[in-house]
Amino acid sequence: MPTDKAPLKPFAWAPALLTGSDRRRFLGLAASTALLPVSLPILAQSGNARILKVVAPWEVMNLDPSKTGHVFQRLEVAETLVDVNEQGLLAPGLAQSWQPSENGLQWRFALRPSPRFHDGSAVTAQAVTDCLQRALEQPGVLRNAGIEKIQAQANEVVFTLARPFAALPAFLAHSTALVLAPASFAKDGSVKALIGSGPYQVVQVNVPQSMRVRRFDGYEGKKPTIEAIEYLAAGRGETRGMLASSGQADLVFTHDPVSYARLRQNRKLRFETRPLPRTIYIKVNAGHRFLSDVRVRQAMSLAIDRPGIAGAILRAPEAAATQLFPPVMAEWHVAGLKALAHNVEQARQLLREASWQPGADGLLRKGDDVFKVTLRTFSDRPELPPIATAIQAQLKAVGIDMAVAVGNASEIPSGHQDGSLELALLARNYGLVPDPIGSLLQDFDPRGGDWGAMAWQSTQVSQTLAQMSAMVDPRRRSALRGSVATVLQAELPVIPVAWYQHSMTASTRLRNVSVDPLERSYRISRMAWAA
Structure with a gap:
């Protein structure tokens, strides 16, 4: 049984499996960060338990659910009301x-x-x-x-x-x-140990790269078959693909679309993709002097070739976004709403109407200003950087010089807060709160949202969301949804690009594997070893 005096050994398999920057990051952090062992009497179990190895992009930044709750929820460590x-x-x-x-x-x-x-x-x-x-x-x-x-x-x-x-x-x-x-809490209110009530309990956390959990035999619900799990955060899509292909990981989430064909051909893997209530879009700083004009935002949207991006990069032509909410969000997807289109000539016309004229080098100018902006994105979702590069080329065709900065996901909300963000490419999940209005109230608050609108507000949207949040009658709420989608389609505080396709591989050594369409859980408590 682990104790504070004799902490568990670091994950022996993790550095051996990682490559490139993922390996350097793990080894550097393992040397500089403290392990966080948990000492609980219920942990006394057989040391011969077969270990399920899970790999995903999401780092365990700390033990606080406000920061890392999505990882703990997916591993079924803690429960909600x-x-x-x-x-x-x-x-x-x-x-x-x-x-x-x-x-x-x-x-x-x-x-x-x-x-x-x-x-x-x-x-x-x-x-x-x-x-x-x-x-x-x-x-x-x-x-x-x-x-x-x-x-x-x-x-x-x-x-x-x-x-x-x-x-x-x-x-x-x-x-x-x-x-x-x-x-779980220290005297100052910080989280010092993650002690939940789910079917799995934390044994050890190695911030921010990995954690180990074991079955909690005191759980009052159905007892899981899988006894032990090791979770590894690997930010690089190629690393995750390698771990899946080599059989060194049993469950791997969020693959690079370029690897789909190879993973499908691996007979030792079950490969699955499915649409989720998540949209890839460009977050726009509507307070920026280049971007405050709605005609500019509309022109940027018209310059984007969504079917080309969905087919060539996502390997899913049906993922091209025609509006913010995907068809899987049936109550919010508005049938008949004028679709977002690709029309370069119309984009150029709108930019001319907004007083932007191309210079000799093809870049747009207004007085002494050259239309140069920076888009931030991150590689945890491997499709984002190549999509950003494609958008960069498509905007260049209408005279917009957009640099792409690939960094950490945290740089997007921090840029929102300090006002330095100009554009960001991200994937927003509308299913993390089972009622999408939870995300929309965050994203389109009059003050904006870290992952949503920036320096943009609509009285109609704010009032409609407030009305809907107080209503219980689904028919009355349904009548208001269309007005929200219509305003967002016209004003484009966020510019939809594609509807997200979730990807997962599972070893054929596992059975009862299923994908949670809301991404709340990896559903490991339902799984079992095939042999």
Whole structure:
């Protein structure tokens, strides 16, 4: 059993499997960062457990769910009050039921009778209240729910709201609302240990590259067959592809589209892609003096050859975005909405109307200004840099000189906050909150959002989203969705490029493998070894 005095050895397989910058990053961080072992009495298990090796792009930046909750949720280490079922509908999590008051200003969540945290302590209403009160003070979707107070009353967690908010249960399913045991927190409120109540418990974390979890035998639900998991974050798509092809990893997520054909031909792998409620788009600083004119944003959109990008780079022609919300988001995708098109001549005409004229070198000029901007993106999603390069060439054809800067994903929200961001290419998941309005309230808040609008606001969009967040009747909400999509299509505070295709490989040594369409879980607790 691991203890603080005798920490577990670092992951022996990880540096051996990594290549290039991933290997250098792992070895450098292993030498400079402290391992975070967890000492729990329930961890006493056989040391001969077969280890499932999982590789994905997402680093374990720290133990705080507000920063890394998406990784912990996917590995089923911690639970939320509300879960989501196979149909994408809300389902019981730590709460077995919930009910709003007649005026919609109070919600009561009744806990399951006997869940336990990994340290053996009971999941009480007070423990949940304290954890969610802390989450409310951190960056996350709960800040948009209008929560005034959270209280523990007997076996219920009670939320008092400033205004009716029908989407509260969906917000409580988000990864930033994961519930941790009281012993997880230091005196200053920081997370010192990740002690959840899910079917798997943390054994060791090597920030930011890897972590190890084991089955929690005290879990009150169905006992998983897979006993031990090692998770490795590998930012380079070619590294992930190599680990899958060589059989050195059992589950690998988010492959480079150029490797799809090769991975499909590997008889030892099951390869799968599927559309997700995620859109690749350009985040635009609409306050920038070159980009504030809607005609310029429309011209940039017209310059983009979406079918060409979807076919040549994503290997999925059907992924070319005609509007922000993909068809898989049936309630938000607007049939009949005038599609985003590729028309270079029309783009040039709009730029002329906005007083931009091409110089002798072909670049657009207005007075002493040359139309030069920088687009930031990141390689964790391997298709983003090549898409950025394609867009760079397509904008150059209409006279826009766009540099591409490939860095860390964190540079996009930081650039939003300090105002330095001009353009960014990213992939936005509208399914992380089961009700997409959770993401939209973040992205199109009048103040903008780290991953959404920047220096742009629409009174109509803000008022419509506020109305929808208070409505329970799905028919009334449905009537308002189209107006949001229509304004976003016309104003283009974000410029849609493609609808996302999720990719995964699984070793044929595994059975019962399935892909979560909302990307909330890797569903390892359902899997088993084939032999």
